[in-house]
Amino acid sequence: MFSKIAIIGSGNVGCWLYHVLTQKLAPQTVIESVPARDLSRLTSDADLYIFTVKDDFYEEVLQKIPFRMPMAAHTSGSLPQEILAPYTQNYGVFYPFQTISKSLLEQQYFPEVPLCIEGNNEQTTQQLLSLAHTVSDAVYPMNSEQRQQLHLAAVFASNFSNALFNMAKKILGGSGIPFEILYSLIDQTVAKIKVMCPADAQTGPAQREDHSIMQKHVAQLDEEQLKKIYQLMSEYIIEQKKKKE
Known part of the structure; x- marks a missing residue:
């Protein structure tokens, strides 16, 4: 010691x-x-x-x-x-x-x-x-190579997730809705990936390929950057779904 x-x-x-x-x-x-x-x-x-x-x-x-x-x-x-x-x-x-x-x-x-x-x-x-x-x-x-891969994965799992939480908070704030309403949803999302593969736990408009809803969501967003992020994430979800089929 x-x-x-x-x-x-x-x-x-x-x-x-x-x-x-x-x-x-x-x-x-x-x-x-x-x-x-x-x-x-x-x-x-x-x-x-x-x-x-x-x-x-x-x-x-x-x-x-x-x-x-x-x-x-x-x-x-x-x-x-x-x-x-x-x-x-x-x-x-x-x-x-x-x-x-x-x-x-x-x-x-x-x-x-x-x-x-x-x-x-x-x-x-x-x-x-x-x-x-x-x-x-x-x-x-x-080893160092494994740790670097882990660090990269952590940026996606934690840092980027937190940035998305902040985006969600801004969207709710514009309508006077408290961020706390998302706590249960966030908790359940995390709980699911502890017992399921994240790809199998995916839900939402992109997973259903509900393009009319996705178009409405993009139209609701005021910031161009948020529009691009929404579209990019939706495209990724659809691509991953098709790879599984």
Whole structure:
């Protein structure tokens, strides 16, 4: 077990990691949180350094570390573990696969988070896996190529879905209808794909190829961008249906 872990970065992931590791490991393990913008506070006595910064800033931050680290891991879904190689002999990835918001952590909201783990050697891999199992029951050894594919899928499943929720909210807001009315529908949609293939769970005008309804919907939309998104998504649903037939 690690005696001290330093977390570099204080964004959503960094704050979540600090909270959950402190909750699970303290006081046996000292958990230190250091903002990436102020590395003067970083000490050299940690066993593990976990970097939780934006992908574009990793090189800049790593180059400012004034000592060689005994072990380091990053939390990126898209970067290879080898970016850490110049700075430590033992390195890997500790990727939390979840959408995390710092504001919810202040309400003591700690979701069960799948963790994707990779290490450059057997010892590092096993140590990171052991740490991951203290935090989560869902731990997945995963190489860089697999993790990049997972990250891409997550953008579609979470980021794009949330953008669609925002579009739906704007459409309802124009008619004075509260967004909360969609909660049950959203919950049921997610519940269905846990027991059915998403393609089999698809419903709606495009699935029925009800072109008259789709044309009315497009006419109701004021923004050209929303019209294009509606048409593109409808075309995709119809194409996927025909591939199954």
